[in-house]
Ligand SMILES: [Zn+2]
């Protein structure tokens with residue numbers, strides 16, 4: 001609904017209250033027609049859902065997809081704020097409730113509940129029990145369990161365990177054996193040195209999580225799978241290890257992680 005239509009309706013209601021006995025029939029018919037238009041149009045306020053004969057559930061889902069709504073995860077678990085042209089409502093996916101009239105008065109599974117489900121499904125907002133953290137390398141939002149703390153990586157910067165990567169400093173091939181959530185300035189090697197204290201790590205962020213990996217060395221020349229068991233594991237700030245393009249990736253299977 002546009003603000004101007006809204007204002008017009010309000011003033012008409014006042015008008016109606018004052019002059020009801022003398023109201024011309026034509027104006028009443030106009031009002032009904034406009035009301036019908038508002039109730040079924042794409043920008044209709046929360047109210048009866050669509051024309052007769054349409055499955056109300058399907059119509060609510062269609063409106064949930066089609067109508068402009070902004071969904072925000074609230075700090076409290078399971079709750080989402082849904083901003084619409086018709087008002088702002090709080091959806092609780094734990095109890096499957098909404099503060100809109102369609103839910104509170106008519107007890108329907110409203111378009112806001114459906115929209116929140118859709119946005120969780122496509123990963124636009126965190127699911128219940130998740131929060132948004134920033135990737136330590138690029139700052140992009142990444143969904144993480146609410147109670148997990150530490151440093152995180154987005155899909156573009158998080159290498160898979162078992163993947164080949166290249167050390168940017170030594171230009172050597174490694175295999176990833178672990179992706180930690182411990183920052184480079186908190187992760188200590190066996191002798192107590194922090195990863196961020198190594199001079200070769202000066203160019204990489206102290207706040208980045210540490211990736212554990214083994215150097216491949218000459219083992220690539222041996223036939224059969226690459227067995228990394230028993231090899232010494234090293235820790236690196238995440239951005240020091242470069243992920244390989246599909247063309248660069250060795251075809252060798254890796255075992256013993
Ligand atoms: Zn609702």
Ligand SMILES: [Zn+2]
Pocket residue numbers: 135136137138139140153154155156157
């Ligand atoms: Zn990233």
